[in-house]
Amino acid sequence: MAEAKRTPRKQPKQQRSRAMVEVILEAAARILVEAGDSLFNTNAVAARAGVSVGSLYQYFPSKEALISELSLRHADAMNHALRGITGDFSGAPLPILIRKLIDIMCAAHAVEPELHMALLRHAHRNIQDGPTAGEIDGQQLVLGLLQQRHGEVTVMDMEEAAFLVSTMVHETIHATVLHRPSMLQSDDFGDALAKMVLAYLTPSQPATQSPLVIGVKTHRMRQARTGR
Amino acid sequence: MAEAKRTPRKQPKQQRSRAMVEVILEAAARILVEAGDSLFNTNAVAARAGVSVGSLYQYFPSKEALISELSLRHADAMNHALRGITGDFSGAPLPILIRKLIDIMCAAHAVEPELHMALLRHAHRNIQDGPTAGEIDGQQLVLGLLQQRHGEVTVMDMEEAAFLVSTMVHETIHATVLHRPSMLQSDDFGDALAKMVLAYLTPSQPATQSPLVIGVKTHRMRQARTGR
DNA sequence: TTATAATACGAGTTAATATTCGCATTTAAT
């Protein structure tokens, strides 16, 4: 463990080096999934990528940088999907929208759960430096949503509510990925989460004034299999 | 990082060594809190405890063992408190009991949050070997509770429900300790959790179990784009 | 073509730190 860790590193300019960066990230992910944290080190990643350690250090200042980049890409993909949904379902009733968002999150976490677990472990290691950009982004998304629907949600502090809802859903999904991966597939799981979120956000007694949605009899939406 | 790690170590027989074990654990906790993970190593712990590394290794086979022991004691204390409450409130209405249990958990996590954070980080590192004894114990407790109150809870799989509730509450509290420690104190936080748990466990519409299940008006949903 | 910048290499250096082991000291039993 020498010193240094100069954060700014060279940016790949030529096609050759850009490709190498991809190969390196791919190798890093594969090692995390197949070999586990203990075998995850820069030398191993370089070897697995069929590249020299020196080359790796041209573009990644430390091994943490590899994890960061992988996490960033993951979070970006997911937030992008969520924003897509909020757009597509902007006119839908709140319960439907929430259920759909949760569905997307479950699906996103069901893909490559092993990699997800590994990234999670490393993320937790660096918790001291606050929530990640991805997490903040996710909470912002929820906050915007609550503000849009302020007529339907009965909550004092929206910012706090955004944190709570987003944290609750995300962390519960994470723990489930880790300990009960199979549950993630079941609709019951998403239903349960949605029920809880709704109960928190909306009045306990839906007030009989609204003749629509009372007991949504398991309106099963066939979820498009989002496998890779 | 030599080899070995023979898990079984000597048990302290004499008073002297039992005291030393305590001093070592205390030092370990203090280092985790004050110095952080990076300074947490067996040599530092021994030094801080005013003890030799060799002595430390007499009773702890590895540095992980220190963390494990600290975590175990923490979990035990908490589960003990929870069991106490379930006893004291065995006659109380479910909502009251749940609210009280959540209160206890929040309070337990509000004590020494720094240490809690550190233990959490290390726990997440070792997730690969399943849930801890303490977590399992907590879920058992919830399961027992659900079975006792089976008349009040409307849930299909009780074992699954115990996992979900216990995980949801615990993980949400954990994340809140890490990112919004102050929220942990507010009643609103506990209220929110309790509301969610109750919504999941009990019928949505307490009174009107009327057969009027109005189909949600068919809602057009566009295909979700999931890949990136 | 040739100059020069970019890229790639990987053995070697260096730091950290987990763990051991032979010896010294204390306690408890007879």
Add this chain to the structure above:
DNA sequence: ATTAAATGCGAATATTAACTCGTATTATAA
């Protein structure tokens, strides 16, 4: 008092792996 077991010590050792640097190769520009 004698002895054996338990306890304690910490310098020395071993291992791991992060990171560098001098050199070689390849791409681009002139």
